[in-house]
Amino acid sequence: MTKWILDAYIFGDRVYLDIYDDSTNSIEKQIVDLYFYGYIKTSNPEHLVDELRKADGVEDAWIESWLIPPFYDLIEPVVVFTTKSYQLLKYILWLAKLKNLRVVNTFPHPLIEALYRTGIQPLTPINHSIKGRIETSEWNPRSRDPELKYIVVEFSSGYYVVETPEETIGFWELGDLVEYIKSDKFHLGFTDPYIYMRLVEEDLGIKTSVYKWIYSGGFSPHEYFEWCRLAYTPLSLMNNTSIGKILSTIEALYARDRRMLIDKSRSRRESWRSISELLVYDRGGVVYQPKPGLYWSVCQADFKSLYPSIMVKYNVSGETVDKPGCRNTLILPWTPHRICLDSEGVVPGSIKRLIELKDLYDTLYRETMDELYKERKNAVKWILVASFGYLGYRNSFFGSVMAHEVVTSTSREVLKKARIAVEKKGYRIIHAIIDSLFIEGTKTLDECIYLKNTIEEATGFQVKIEAHYTWLYIPRSLNSDESTANKYYGLTSSGEPKIKGILAVRRDTPLIVRKAELEALSKLFEAQTPWELSIKLEEAHSIIDKYIELLRKREVEIRELVVSRNGRTREEYVKPPLYIFNSKPPYRLVYIDGRLVPLEKTLNRNYDVDKYIELLEKAKRELPTRRDLEDLFYAT
Template sequence: MNEEFWLLDVCSGSEGLLLKLYSENSKTFLEKVLKVPFYGYLISSDPERVVYELRDSRLIDSAWVEDWLIPPHYRSSVKVVVFRTYELSRLRYVLKVGVSKGLKHVNDFPNPVVEALFNAGLVPMTKVEVSGGDVKPLRWDPTYSDPELDIVRIYVEGGLYVAEANGSVGRFNNVKDLAKYVVSTKYDVGITDSELYVRLLEEEPTIASSARIWFTGGAFRAGEYFEWCRRSYIPPSLMGNVTIGKVITTMEGLEARKRKYVIDGSTRRVEYFRDMTNLILQDRGGVIYSPKPGLYWNVCQVDFRSLYPNIIVRFNISGETVDVPECGKVVKLEWAPHTVCMDWEGVVPVSIAELVRLKTLYEELYKSTGLEVYEVRRAAVKWVLVASFGYLGYRNSLFGSVMAHEVVTSTSRYLMGVARRAVESMGYRVIHALVDSLFVEGVATVDECCRVAGVISNTTGFDTKVESHYIWLYIPNTVKGSRGVANRYYGKLSSGGMKLKGITCVRSDTPPIIREAQMRALEELAIANTEAEMVEAVLRAHEVLRRYRRKLMCGDFEDYELLITKSYGGGRRSYVKPPKYVLEGKPPYTLYAGVGGLTQYSGQSLKNRVDVYYYLRLLDRVASELPPPTYT
């Protein structure tokens, strides 16, 4: 009898892959062993002899020689010994012995389990059909829902430990109480970051078994992890604290495996020598204005849709396609210092083309249905697309190079220039530009904003969207100086509500009392729809901050309102001396500002122990992000 199951996880076992399955119909879990082939890859000066010895050893099922293309541009080939076995332990043993005898192990990435799933067409977090001893993958459609599972998501917010589970939210002052709460229930999926997971294990070792599956790469939403598993074939057992970069690199590695591209760690593409003038002109990022601070009315924000990924796909930009010495069809972009070869499709554009399509699809599905699952998946895909560009210029990227990175950024600068000139020809003024966004003043309605976006799309040939239309937009001053900060602004949307970027209240390390003070002040500004109303609103907003100053000075606060949550990436062994709280405490760091600096919060009352002036200075910073009281 055939039955459908969710393929929740996959682990390596002594007899093959151990599939962890879940039936939504019967609400039962099942483990099933599946025998699949694993492949090893070795390079030798005498490949035929290696094949003979491998066959003679009886450690493997089969061995043969294939021609594989080698980096950096994959135009020449090498003989590679490929062998197959059905036991992962034997694969590792043979590779270890081969390396000890001077053979070169290649294609050690992605993980053999991931490659086995890819070859079998088994995608984690999708459905399979089980019939006797057979497991058959079922077609996955992006419109399908996620599995219905009991999920706990654990993170730190406002100085408190938070556990979200099945629609309820628990908040705790210490790890001990948090651990007690988590182990009181058996979950299907647990989500947290690696530092907090270690703290929980130290407090309560049974935490590991309180969930069938743990994701410890950060407190992302479950649907985001599920989508990354589907796109990369990485099962949850290997996802752990995998970075977004590892997800895109795995996707690229699987594409390379299909093409028989050798991955051997020597794929670095050396940047040629250039003079200082060339570096200054070309080795730059995207367009980022230093905007003039102030209040602007009727502002239209137009965004290019996935600009960098679309540039990569449109112009076939990948490490192995840029500045290729021997190429039949060469494209020289007039705005870029490099050439792109069009003789073959690059690994990077092929890997992300489907992601670009999915991001648009999920946006449309969310807009038409309102179902959160599509917004979560859109966010997951967006993270990978962002990483795809970042890794393009990363020195250890398998399929990136500085030259490819420069082609993308120079193209984006060119397109933003074309867009700005098109907008200005319509009689509008561009007040700010930020990588792939244009802020245009004097656009009275959303319909007018849509027309501006349409002109930009038609002029550049790249799709755009109306990101926001503001009744008013405020760009604060820098802390020291007369210019605005590129990624710090806020405004009232014509659709209702406020949009906040980069200001104090959206920072994760802002104490709750400071966040509350700024949000209350912004609520006063949000009342204003005209310049006359704004004058009064600004005065009320500053009065709000004065009330909070008095609260602090009088000690009218609760402990939790002063707590500061921080992370510290350097660690104890960083070459930069860590802060005192890192040396004395454990992550995640829940702190307060004491007379001796930031101090780990122990749960004792903070009355008469805090540096009130630290918090008053934060309020001063909040005040500096508002229009001045003298605004007219």
């Protein structure tokens, strides 16, 4: 029998825990005593401490020395107080603002800090519980998640797609989906806010038919659970959150431990620079414009968490870059910015453990092929992806434009070293995008591994073999003869297809276009040699033509023509499309007279055959052509 911390929330003035008992599949509520922390800056901290200590409900108050932003090189006194009353905490902080005192460390939510300081990690087993006190076991990343009954609801190709531990099923009618949800007792429901609102509009009882809804998107429960544990954020605070907010919470808790103040009124300003300087240093990562066409024997080598690894290796953080008065400075020849090594930066200190955790989950997945570890790895991966974006975000607590530029300029230098090392071995790089290299001429996987080791030795960063292709195709743009950097597909030497960026894998592609292109590609993936590919190419093009003919004859069901759009209401658009005004998200749209119209508004109007044929022609354009094969045979 194991009991789990399922959730924590504030009701009235008390903190409640939802405790899940996996032996009975039941959830019980328990009140727990937690200390909430408040932080105030004032010119007379001693007086404020005396006043707070006299206040009913304040447990204690004292003065601490905190490092202050933007560079955390100065120390100032901060009054800290604790209380078990959340309402009293809010009242004191409101009163402090009213008296023109500066309230600081307002992020993250006080409940998160209370859980963190008490050591109560959401979604972990309970070790001991007595009289309002809870102790949780130290979490082992190899452990299983609680076996809850959950439901995940997403929207794809016009269908509401439901995933439970037992099955995956699609619903066209919202009423049928509601009946399905109400027919069982689910502990947790995961969806996005637009779908949740449609469900509630259909049946208000849907709110209580699932014990707890989380509507920040249709991610898997294991991803949510991982974010809860890493950021000490209970499910009750997960609604409408973002990956960036989870990252910021992890960074803020790291800063709390080191008494580094979070003060939203202080930021790191970018110094004035000339246009020529911006052109040189503010260029982003490496993205090639590859020549479209077929390539044989290609190795795709990806740097492992390149941008986060750069931040950790070189101590890149907002407060460490161009820090005045630094005693130990790192100078990198490829950037004008200087990095301070006097102390570990908040960003590298926060994400170092995440990089190790991602690698662990990757290893566990490869060893066990258990989807649990794959989903946890994805959860950590998304935080690491956000760590770079937030580094240059103007509202980031621990980022700066200068730190962002250090990372991008370093990534360009790393890929340059990798390219030179590969070319010295006699191979050719046909494509590079951010942290991926596509190397032509690797006949075997062993050659690919050899180049991986070569790149690691030349750059000092870890590399993984993402794929070894028997053949790789880079399609032309839909509007020109140039390629698009993030579109490619091919057959790997293990016999598995790999597809990236084309219409068939886009979320808003109509079902008929997706079916046609995937069916055509399945023919191409039967080919192991250039000769076989030349034969399969004719079959692939004829498959697209077959679907075009079905459209001309109007033998396609309307559901297969739906264009799905998941989100955004009118207020979120600068210039909203017309369908926003007479429909609600998630949207089911059909092309009528060249424009998208809500399906429910089409009545008996005929769909735009020419528009759908145009989409199929675009899918056809993403297939290889005779010219590609002729170029290949000529090159060989």
